[in-house]
Amino acid sequence: MLELYHWEPNGSWLKPMIALHEKGLPFRSHYVDVLALEPYPDAPRARETRLPLEGEGPVLVHEGRQISESLFILEYLEDAFAAPALRPTEPILHARILAQGRFINEVFMPAVSTLGCQRYLVPQLKARAATVAARAAQIPTQYLREGWQSALADHYPPELIADSRRKVALGVRRFEDTLAGSAWLIGSTYSLADIDAFAICNALPTLTPDLVNHAATPHLLQWLDRVRARPAVRAALAMSRTGQPEQAFAPGPEHSRWG
Amino acid sequence: MLTIYHWEPNANSGKPILAAFEKGVDFESRYIDMLAFEQHAPEYLTVNPNGTVPAMLHDGVLVPESTVMMEYIDASFPGPPLRPADPFERWRMRWWCRYFDQVVGPSISMFGWSFFVGPAMRQRDPEELRARIERIPLKERRIAWSKAIYGTFAPEEMAESGRRIAEGVGHLEAALAERAWVAGNSYSIADIAGFNMLAGLPLMNAQVANDTATPHLMEWLRKINERPAVRRSFALGRTELVRRYAHLERRAAGPGGAHA
Numbered sequence: 001m002l003e004l005y006h007w008e009p010n011g012s013w014l015k016p017m018i019a020l021h022e023k024g025l026p027f028r029s030h031y032v033d034v035l036a037l038e039p040y041p042d043a044p045r046a047r048e049t050r051l052p053l054e055g056e057g058p059v060l061v062h063e064g065r066q067i068s069e070s071l072f073i074l075e076y077l078e079d080a081f082a083a084p085a086l087r088p089t090e091p092i093l094h095a096r097i098l099a100q101g102r103f104i105n106e107v108f109m110p111a112v113s114t115l116g117c118q119r120y121l122v123p124q125l126k127a128r129a130a131t132v133a134a135r136a137a138q139i140p141t142q143y144l145r146e147g148w149q150s151a152l153a154d155h156y157p158p159e160l161i162a163d164s165r166r167k168v169a170l171g172v173r174r175f176e177d178t179l180a181g182s183a184w185l186i187g188s189t190y191s192l193a194d195i196d197a198f199a200i201c202n203a204l205p206t207l208t209p210d211l212v213n214h215a216a217t218p219h220l221l222q223w224l225d226r227v228r229a230r231p232a233v234r235a236a237l238a239m240s241r242t243g244q245p246e247q248a249f250a251p252g253p254e255h256s257r258w259g
Numbered sequence: 260m261l262t263i264y265h266w267e268p269n270a271n272s273g274k275p276i277l278a279a280f281e282k283g284v285d286f287e288s289r290y291i292d293m294l295a296f297e298q299h300a301p302e303y304l305t306v307n308p309n310g311t312v313p314a315m316l317h318d319g320v321l322v323p324e325s326t327v328m329m330e331y332i333d334a335s336f337p338g339p340p341l342r343p344a345d346p347f348e349r350w351r352m353r354w355w356c357r358y359f360d361q362v363v364g365p366s367i368s369m370f371g372w373s374f375f376v377g378p379a380m381r382q383r384d385p386e387e388l389r390a391r392i393e394r395i396p397l398k399e400r401r402i403a404w405s406k407a408i409y410g411t412f413a414p415e416e417m418a419e420s421g422r423r424i425a426e427g428v429g430h431l432e433a434a435l436a437e438r439a440w441v442a443g444n445s446y447s448i449a450d451i452a453g454f455n456m457l458a459g460l461p462l463m464n465a466q467v468a469n470d471t472a473t474p475h476l477m478e479w480l481r482k483i484n485e486r487p488a489v490r491r492s493f494a495l496g497r498t499e500l501v502r503r504y505a506h507l508e509r510r511a512a513g514p515g516g517a518h519a
Contacts, residue, residue, distance in 0.1 A: 047434060048354045053361055065347050072353045079346035091334035092320055098330060099323040106361060256399065257365060257416070 002027040003061040005041045007034040008248030009236050011113070012057035012070035014199040017239060019074050019192075021232035023081055031241065034250045035124060037135035037148070041066065052141060054105055055113065055252005070199070071101040074192045086192050093187045100186065100193055103171070104200060106256050111167035112200050116207055116249030117147070118156045125151055147251025163255075165208070172211050172220065175201065179219035183226070190227075198227045203246040261286040261332075264306060265313040266293045267500045268492045270368060272313045273455035275328040276495060278448060280488035282338035288495055294379055296391045310396045326356045329448040341448050348443035355434075355441050355449040363427035364456045366420035370463060372407035373417065375500070380408045425467045428460070428476060435475035446483075454483045458504050481507050 004020065004027050006013045020027050032040050034056055039045075041059050049059055049068040060067040060076070067076050078087045087094060125132050129152055136148035150156065175197060178185055186193035201224060204212040214221060227233055237245060263279065263286050265272035279286045291297045291312050299310045307314035307321065315322040315331075322331045333341040343349050380388065388408055395401040406412050431453065434441065441449040458480060460468040470477050483489060484507040493501045 047430065048351060048358075051358070051430070053354075053357050062347075067347070067350050069354060069357065072350055072357070075353060076346055076350045079349055091331050092317075092322065094334065095322050095324075095327045095331045098327045102324060102327075102360070105357075254361075257419075 005030045005059045008245040010245040010248040015070040016073045017236035021235045056250035088187045096186045097193045108171035110255040111164035114164040120247040121151045122154045143254040176217045176220045179223045262316045264289045268495045271325040274325040277451050277492045278329040278332045280491045284336045352442035352447045352449040359452045366423040369420045377407045377410050432473040432476045
């Protein structure tokens with residue numbers, strides 16, 4: 001049996017929700033209220049899933065085994081349930097998906113997450129600041145603990161915001177340039193590359209409208225519409241309980257320490 | 260035709276080299292002297308516009324990122340598999356590669372740059388160095404080189420890197436106490452990545468990695484060090500760097516059988 005622990009269909013949470021629907025795999029959905037900072041899944045965390053490398057994110061449980069890191073959950077689903085394939089068979093295309101994934105996790109996503117947390121998480125925490133502060137202090141992973149504490153204190157130095165906007169602009173330009181010449185991000189078909197990037201980009205027209213709009217990024221917007229029109233993506237987005245999944249942000253991943 | 264552009268056969272440069280030797284794949288080795296800034300020279304930037312090492316060309320197509328190069332080599336050529344067949348172990352292989360790339364590796368290289376690259380660089384003409392740094396294409400690498408060359412890693416940065424190395428070694432020791440290889444029952448690219456990052460650690464951070472504190476890690480390093488592919492990889496080195504790994508040689512077992 002497949003069980004998915006997830007929050008709102010946005011960011012890292014959204015990726016496995018889309019893939020499970022694309023593959024038509026039945027799964028038990030465990031909706032996690034991430035802002036309550038309660039432990040999940042129900043069983044104690046395994047050695048690897050105890051150490052989040054992408055920040056707050058989903059956990060897939062398959063026959064008792066815990067699988068974390070959203071792109072690697074997608075890879076796992078491809079390895080365990082081949083059809084219908086969402087990963088090109090040519091090694092060079094798979095290599096580009098993995099390399100894009102590294103850019104997303106180490107450059108693009110930390111920046112989007114910082115801007116999203118500042119805008120949406122900070123006000124949401126006001127009502128439950130005391131509980132969150134007490135629980136955040138117990139988080140063993142330092143960058144994640146500090147991410148929650150920054151949101152509680154609304155502490156986002158101007159340099160961090162400027163650097164985050166630079167990184168978002170870099171990623172947006174890269175995707176727009178690719179999509180100007182191709183319907184999908186890597187290769188000629190919809191793939192894990194599109195799921196990986198869509199889950200992060202879906203929030204950008206509202207989060208950074210000056211960077212993502214009809215004049216600046218027409219191809220990126222058309223691609224967002226193309227992905228959103230897929231039945232599996234619609235089904236995943238329909239699992240939102242707030243009706244505004246693109247406003248669901250939690251800390252992570254860490255900004256690269258070398259600049 | 261496979262061409263690997265690399266510096267010394269350790270850290271990131273060592274990853275595709277060792278994967279190719281393990282797989283039995285023929286490749287052309289092109290040594291790029293990082294200390295002479297050959298990775299930022301115009302000829303190299305036509306191969307890899309980011310100016311980072313290693314780079315790999317297969318029939319003229321650039322394959323990105325050292326960890327990804329290993330997956331590519333395994334997927335593209337016949338030879339012994341370097342990725343587990345079991346999907347869960349394969350997931351674990353990717354998890355550890357990300358942990359090495361994102362957390363442990365950058366911390367170790369901060370030490371390596373601070374103690375090896377930086378001092379070597381400060382022998383050079385300051386004006387020339389300034390001009391060299393200006394030419395580095397990626398902002399992130401410009402910052403890193405500048406900190407390494409001028410020795411300006413803050414003490415808190417070094418302390419945090421030290422903390423991450425110790426924590427990473429602890430996690431790896433615990434994992435290797437449970438299973439023979441990083442991802443599970445078979446040698447994989449996670450072991451290749453880990454070995455290339457950690458082989459110098461018992462020398463550089465002996466208080467963290469040693470036979471008393473981390474016996475499983477030490478046995479794993481020695482076991483990999485004995486592989487013929489590792490010997491062939493080290494033979495591509497031109498500096499003292501890989502000769503330092505002599506500390507992993509097992510001494511002839513004496514009466515106690517110890518290999519301290």
